[in-house]
Amino acid sequence: EIVLTQSPDTLSLSPGERATLSCRASQSVGSSYLAWYQQKPGQAPRLLIYGASSRATGIPDSFSGSGSGTDFTLTISRLEPEDFAVYYCQQYGSSPYTFGQGTKLEIK
Amino acid sequence: QVQLVQSGAEVKKPGSSVKVSCKASGDTFNSYAISWVRQAPGQGLEWMGRIPPMLRISDYAQKFQGRVTITADKSTSTAYMELSSLSSEDTAVYYCAGDRRGILTWGHGTMVTVSS
Numbered sequence: 001e002i003v004l005t006q007s008p009d010t011l012s013l014s015p016g017e018r019a020t021l022s023c024r025a026s027q028s029v030g031s032s033y034l035a036w037y038q039q040k041p042g043q044a045p046r047l048l049i050y051g052a053s054s055r056a057t058g059i060p061d062s063f064s065g066s067g068s069g070t071d072f073t074l075t076i077s078r079l080e081p082e083d084f085a086v087y088y089c090q091q092y093g094s095s096p097y098t099f100g101q102g103t104k105l106e107i108k
Numbered sequence: 109q110v111q112l113v114q115s116g117a118e119v120k121k122p123g124s125s126v127k128v129s130c131k132a133s134g135d136t137f138n139s140y141a142i143s144w145v146r147q148a149p150g151q152g153l154e155w156m157g158r159i160p161p162m163l164r165i166s167d168y169a170q171k172f173q174g175r176v177t178i179t180a181d182k183s184t185s186t187a188y189m190e191l192s193s194l195s196s197e198d199t200a201v202y203y204c205a206g207d208r209r210g211i212l213t214w215g216h217g218t219m220v221t222v223s224s
Contacts, residue, residue: 001170035211037153044203044214045153057109088153092210096169097143097155 002027002091006100012108019076021103023089028069033093036065036074039102040085048087049074081107110135110206112215119221125192128218130204132185138162141207142187144178146200147217158207159187194222 003026013019023034032052037045047056049065052072062077076083084107089100115129130142143158157168159178166178172191180187187204199222205212 033210037212044217045212047211047213050211090153090210090212095167097158097210099153099155101152 001096002029002094002098004089004091004098004100006087006089006103008103009101010104010106012106013079014108015079015081017079019074019079019083019105021074021076021087021105023067023072023074023100025070025072025091029072029091030093032068033091034065034067034072035090035092036063037088037090038083038085039088045088076105079105110140110213112204112206112213114202114204114215114218117219117221119223120194122195122222122224124194125190126194126198126220127188127190128202128204128220130187130189130215132187132206135206137180137182137185142178142180143205143207143212144176144189145203145205145212145214147203148197148200151200156189191220194220196222198222 005024007022034052036049039045048059053065064075066073086102086104088102111134113131118126120126141158141160144156146154156172157178159166159180163180177190201217201219203217204215
């Protein structure tokens with residue numbers, strides 16, 4: 001199975017700053033079948049990005065995804081207070097689907 | 109877009125089974141798969157398996173093979189996840205998700221607590 005490793009585990013930033021989250025796969029993710037989800041405490045995850053770089057419906061353009069093969073990045077261009085949450089990457093190019101361990105984005 | 113409503117919280121004894129339901133609305137039930145993902149307290153997300161569109165053979169993560177059964181009833185647009193031989197390590201929130209070629213749209217989750 002494909003193992004996804006996210007870095008860093010925790011990212012401490014201030015509102016207005018730029019956030020860069022990384023997701024590295026143990027083998028190539030076919031056709032960029034890579035998604036990003038946001039999860040807030042007590043809530044279900046929410047789809048942000050699919051196909052490595054396509055924003056889901058209703059997701060602001062401050063969120064962007066990039067990458068291919070084994071290295072992927074989620075960028076939040078300017079942090080809003082509501083963006084502080086845990087972020088997960090997921091590959092769906094091969095079964096089983098797998099998730100990264102998550103990056104916690106916290107307020108500095 | 110699909111909306112998913114899951115059954116309520118469960119408390120189970122070790123060694124027993126649990127069956128969680130997931131009722132879909134808002135989109136044609138046969139047009140997407142249903143995946144099940146769990147999240148233990150304070151932990152990350154773990155994919156358990158899926159039942160594809162048209163309710164063909166389910167696909168399970170190896171870790172849960174033999175212990176999980178995912179089924180669906182087209183007539184009621186409801187999917188089910190049954191997990192057997194429960195232990196305390198199965199205490200988690202269990203999510204169903206609409207699965208369009210692997211892209212997940214999540215239900216609200218069902219808390220399953222395994223305790224003697």
